[in-house]
Amino acid sequence: MEREEPWWRRWLESGDNSTAAETNRSIDVLCANCVSPQEPLACLRSGLIALAGVITAMVAFIRIVHLHATAPSHLRLLLFYILFVHCIAGSFEWLWGWTTQLALFISYAKALELLAICYFYLDVASKMMHWSSIAGKRLCFCSLFLMFTYFTLFVVAGFLLSIEPWRDCHAPYWIWFSAGEFMMVQLMVGSFFLILQRMSRISAAPNIRANQRRDLFSLFWTFETSALADLGYHVSLFILADDKKGCSGIFDHDQLRYSLLKFPYDIISFLMPVWAILYVFRSAPKANIYEDHSTESVYSSRSSSI
Secondary structure (H helix, E strand, O other): OOOOOOHHHHHHHOOOOHHHHHHHHHHOOOOOEOOOOEOHHHHHHHHHHHHHHHHHHHHHHHHHHHHHHOOOOHHHHHHHHHHHHHHHHOOOHHHHOOOHHHHHHHHHHHHHHHHHHHHHHHHHHHHHOOOOHHHHHHHHHHHHHHHHHHHHHHHHHHHHHOOOHHHHOOOOHHHHHHHHHHHHHHHHHHHHHHHHHHHOOOOOOHHHHHHHHHHHHHHHHHHHHHHHHHHHHHHHHHHHOOOOOOOHHHHOOOHHHHHHHHHHHHHHHHHHHHHHHHHHOOOOOOOOOOOOOOOOOHHHHHHOOO
8 A cells, every 4th residue: 555645745746736725715714814815703803913913013113212212222122123023924814814924924033032032031040040151151042043043944944835724734844843932931931940049049129029020920921821822733733634624624614613713822822922021121121139249230231131
């Protein structure tokens, strides 16, 4: 018995798929939007997400203007620029529906945000734990550069091998990308643990310490939940989908069923991480609980970079 060829090889070797693609698109719940193919429920869902995304992008833009008007911190500016582009890009589903290229771009922007935050907190943790500056920088740059390369390679592979949304959820690169984000979150959680451990030995006002713990736990719960939701979502679709029924067939081509899953997923995966970052980095950098007599204003000196 001959082994069946994988879907991606059959697609690459196939001839003209335009007719089949148009037929699939007309019933595909993932492609539905406010224009073509038009679907009221999909338009309402994607419109609400787009509205929230645009408002969030405006908040990020205001932060950018404020930073330019004051002493600019380059890493914080970069982070807010990525947030702004991330939110704008995520607001176009009402117009185009779900597309592989747009989804990959949004996921990559989210990964870059995560890399920037990990860089900052890993550097803070290394200084607070009194590691040598060289060892701390090597830890930060080596691990984060490897993850940056990992995400970039999978984004490029996704763009090169991207197919119609009808079968794209069955592509394995979504699982590998989500797994990479999950690993990054665990790296960030490790830096949080080191910071919290060090904070317990620092004498400071209880309200200051509580505020810093609240910020760390806000990022922890948000990104941990988002990473788990991403991984669970893509693994589930990969397992349930096949070439015949496609991704839309998982929901029996019913927009209501798809929207009941997609709407909370978009909030958790797309909006919540941005809201958490805007909340935690809501004020100008200043000295705080991360500095004590022995660390010689570690956080104060490093916070100027973000």
